[in-house]
Amino acid sequence: MSERGEETGFEMAIVVPKRKEKEGYGGCNDCVDFLVRELEKAGLIVERVVGVPAEFIKLAAPIETLGRAAAELQMKKLTYIGMELQFEWDQVAAFVRQPDGSLFSWCERFNLFHYLIYGIVNKTDSELMLKFDGEEFQVERNESVLRRMEAEGFVKEVFPLHDEVKRKQLLRNWAFNYLDFTWQPIDEIYSYFGTKIATYFSFLGMYTRWLFFPAAFGLAMQLIDFGPLQLFVLPAFFIFIISWAVFFFQFWKRKNSALLARWGINYTLSEYKAIGTEMSSFTRMDTDVEKKFDIYKMIEKSKLQRDEWLGLLLRIRNNVIVVLAIICLQLPFELAYAHLYEITETEVLRYVLTAGYLFAIQYYTRIGGKLSVTLIKYENNQGEESSAASLVYKVFGLYFMQSYIGLFYHALLHRNFSTLRQVLIQRLIVSQVLENLIENSIPYLKYSYKKYKAVHKKKHERGSSVGKPVRLSTRVEKEYLKPSYAASIGEELDDGLFDDFLELALQFGMIMMFACAFPLIFCFAALNNVTEIRTDALKLLVMLRRPVPRAAATIGAWLNIFQFLIVMAICTNCILLVCLYDQEGKWRIEPGLAAILIMEHVLLLIKFGFSHFVPEEPAWVRANRVRNVAQARDVCSKQLLKSISSLDRKWD
Known part of the structure; x- marks a missing residue:
């Protein structure tokens, strides 16, 4: 549970091919260890799982990590005055939350996860040498480490994970709810699967x-x-x-x-x-x-x-x-x-x-x-x-x-x-x-x-x-x-x-x-x-x-x-x-x-x-839209007047 009351579950997974047992795992230049360290530095919660078909890196993100990533990405979000403005983590209270109370929708979280994991780049002044299963490869300056690993075949896939808590809740309230023939928890479906x-x-x-x-x-x-x-x-x-x-x-x-x-x-x-x-x-x-x-x-x-x-x-x-x-x-x-x-x-x-x-x-x-x-x-x-x-x-x-x-x-x-x-x-x-x-x-x-x-x-x-x-x-x-x-x-x-x-x-x-x-x-x-x-x-x-x-x-x-x-x-x-x-x-x-x-x-x-x-x-939707349009017009008018005034002072 994060500080602001939102549950943090594992929502993304990175699939790494199984390595030969005799080679072992780890090492100073091991690309998987390097990737895990960088993911943790980016603020993600990381859990490694060695399974039968492959090795998996499960990822979860606290709301603070997603919020700061949204600010870096200059994501536009709806505010309570009806306008979409650039997201600022320090002004989080001004932005509209989802029907389930979460700050970001599933579509937004998915894009932020991609921004975080693919945003891990080689920040050194030279080429970075990494190793996987005895094979070495290099990552150029400012090149995405994960994309390079995908190109080399050392990452098989990146895919979203089911959130077990929400999935079981939807199974109980939706899939197995045979008594309500046509009723569905649409807001919960939206929060879990997207629009x-x-x-x-x-x-x-x-x-x-x-x-x-x-x-x-x-x-x-x-x-x-x-x-x-x-x-x-x-x-x-x-x-x-x-x-x-x-x-x-x-x-x-x-x-x-x-x-x-x-x-x-x-x-x-x-x-x-x-x-x-x-x-x-x-x-x-x-x-x-x-x-x-x-x-x-x-x-x-x-x-x-x-x-x-x-x-x-x-x-x-x-x-x-x-x-x-x-x-x-x-x-x-x-x-x-x-x-x-x-x-x-x-x-x-x-x-x-x-x-x-x-x-x-x-x-x-x-x-x-x-x-x-x-x-x-x-x-x-x-x-x-x-x-x-x-x-x-x-x-x-x-x-x-x-x-x-x-x-x-x-x-x-x-x-x-x-x-x-x-x-x-x-x-x-x-x-x-x-x-x-x-x-x-x-x-x-x-x-x-x-x-x-x-x-x-x-x-x-x-x-x-x-x-x-x-x-x-x-x-x-x-x-x-x-x-x-x-x-x-x-x-x-x-x-x-x-x-x-x-x-x-x-x-x-x-x-x-x-x-x-x-x-x-x-x-x-x-x-x-x-x-x-x-x-x-x-x-x-x-x-x-x-x-x-x-x-x-x-x-x-x-x-x-x-x-x-x-x-x-x-x-x-x-x-x-x-x-x-x-x-x-x-x-x-x-x-x-x-x-x-x-x-x-x-x-x-x-x-x-x-x-x-x-x-x-409906009338209430139209009324809200008209009110928000008027508010947006006022904001744009004030910005325009400030621009004109500054231009006049510059010409003088």
Whole structure:
């Protein structure tokens, strides 16, 4: 426990390869001993563990160490007046704390750990000679010791550790809390995993709660015989689910903004900081510098415009490549599967065919994902988030064709709604069960294989000598063998949330676009998501390493995909209603068809019009933002007046 009341747990680990036993450990120039001494000098708490697969250096940081590192790094943090200012350890009381009372978020602590451990450099006036396992290497002046050890292969990995106290608390209050179906300790999740993962679970919980309303409506339609009113109940259900989806996403935006306000993320008044920077630089410029600056701005503007249009053309080219690959390669494969499913007579063979298809399509989509990652590298995307969004759009196109073309085939070409309902049930059951099985079994199998390999190697080194059995006795070596939270494709650009959001988006499209054909589908989705909350929690807390934090504060490109699926749902369900009510199979403009077309236009109006009736941020968030903007304006105005006054005195 640190002086200011914050618990200090081991949160980072450095992995060092096992050395030969005959060489021993230690020595005046041993690089590991040198690194440990420097880490302790930097204020970190260090514990060395010799495990079966490797040697580990566990690191913890008192709050004072992190605070002084944040000041050295000139980290910007939110203050109680709503402005982000440079952190000062002596003025720590002025900075907003996290919901759990800690000073720094997990993302900030992770960055500070990296700053501290990679900031250990050779401060001598000459090259530093170090040794590891009998091999010598040198570290140049002002070179990072840890990076040099990584380049030489003497450090295998640096990864975050689970905090056992907080992890067990989350297991008890979250993963094993089956009685509260959708409740989650979002603030604790945010403090432990960071903004992006907390935002995902907040979205998943809200989405699941809202699913109970259409699930109840669909269950009532399944159990109650409405008689002659049945023709009116189905359109009413259609209008209800579209309105439900529109309002859900509007209220999600409100909740997202409220979460960010509570976490102190959406108060970054960068525009005022930019104004202050520009005005202060303006007061320091003379006439000649201003002219040069104007010329530089013109050149920079031309370059930015050129890069903007070049990036747009590159994205269009890459999107065309992906679309052609979908049409020429994936579409025939999907239609062939749909046709085989149609002509297959027994249900058992259909389930086997569906399972085989889902296994086979995984390889195709992974190849498409790898191709998308390669194409994105040649785009002029601005930052990692822009690249990740481009990857999301491209890969979702592959999965969109994979998930829905067979359903369109049964619904539109053959107009076989009995088969369509069976396919929907099988897709939900097989795909969801298969996805959950893969999500939880693959990490366990990877861990078991790595564990067996490490233990077998240790036994082989011992030979036939009798001794204690080889076991993984420490938590850090077990975590080292666990797989990381990574996406199945595009690990360079996104983490495992890519797969989790993709699963939600595909489910949302399936239940929305074919709702009129099978209203009970919402019940299956709600039950699946209740289970998904707990399985995803167990996956993150037990099966995988602690994820590296990411700063994304919204669901990003996935929101646009969900909005696109709502528009698609309006179109497809209108077509389904036409097919259901046109018993003779003839496309005739009748009053019923005209009513459906009118309903389609009304729903599109609801989609694009009702969103303006629900504000995207709550009133208290907007009021706080306005107050903080006014305070920031006052501060910037005072700084500007001081700059102008000092400039006038200089000219006099």
